[in-house]
Every structure is written in structure tokens, then in C-alpha cells.
Amino acid sequence: MPASPAAPDGAALFRNQCATCHTLSASEPIRQGPPLGGVFGRPAGSVPGFKYSAGFANAKFSWDAAQLDAWLTHPQDVIPGAVMAYRQANPATRTAIIDWLKEQH
Numbered sequence: 001m002p003a004s005p006a007a008p009d010g011a012a013l014f015r016n017q018c019a020t021c022h023t024l025s026a027s028e029p030i031r032q033g034p035p036l037g038g039v040f041g042r043p044a045g046s047v048p049g050f051k052y053s054a055g056f057a058n059a060k061f062s063w064d065a066a067q068l069d070a071w072l073t074h075p076q077d078v079i080p081g082a083v084m085a086y087r088q089a090n091p092a093t094r095t096a097i098i099d100w101l102k103e104q105h
Contacts, residue, residue: 008093010100017086018097024104033084037104039063044079055081068098 014022023030024037026047034047042063045056059079061067070077072094075084088094 008096010096010098010103013093013097014100017088017093021084021086036101039068040065040102040105053079053081053083055079065098065102068101069094072097 018036021031021033023035026035026037026049028035030050034050034052040063044059044061044063044067045052056079063071067078069091071079071084072086072088074087075082088097
């Protein structure tokens with residue numbers, strides 16, 4: 001019987017697909033996107049010192065798995081005018097990144 005494929009590695013996916021624009025720690029220099037450590041439960045658009053696009057002023061939600069999944073699928077559907085260009089069509093990849101982020105508190 002063939003071995004089942006390994007589950008995607010959230011840490012590696014973050015490093016390879018997200019870390020160009022995002023750090024985990026607010027103590028690191030801010031990149032193009034806000035730091036993502038502690039993102040779960042954080043109100044959208046609320047990292048001190050980060051300049052968000054205008055659409056975030058109307059974002060009245062806190063980040064959870066469903067919001068992050070929608071965001072990674074198509075950011076502009078979640079927050080019109082958002083400038084994040086990254087999109088991830090693969091649900092398993094999105095889930096691995098989201099699950100890993102959830103552990104980063």
C-alpha cells in the first residue's frame with residue numbers, strides 16, 4: 001500500500017510563502033505586512049505602528065480560522081481595497097498555514 005502524502009508543513013509554508021512580507025514578532029522590523037504572531041482573536045487592522053490600507057478602517061471583525069481562510073483565498077473579498085496580492089487556492093495549504101499561525105501566540 002502506498003504511503004499517504006505528508007500533511008503540509010505550516011512552518012515551512014509560512015517561511016516560504018508569507019515571511020517575505022510578514023514577521024511573527026512585533027519586535028522585528030515591520031515588513032510590507034503586519035506581524036502575524038498572535039493574530040488569532042486580534043481585531044483586523046489593529047497592529048500598532050502598521051499603516052493599513054483604507055479598507056481596514058471598516059473591518060469590524062477579529063481574526064479567526066474562517067476569516068483567515070477567506071482572507072488567504074481572496075483578500076479583496078474580505079476587505080475591499082486591501083493591497084495584499086497573495087492568494088492561496090489550495091485548501092490544504094491554507095489550513096496548514098492557519099493551523100500553524102494559531103499555535104504562534
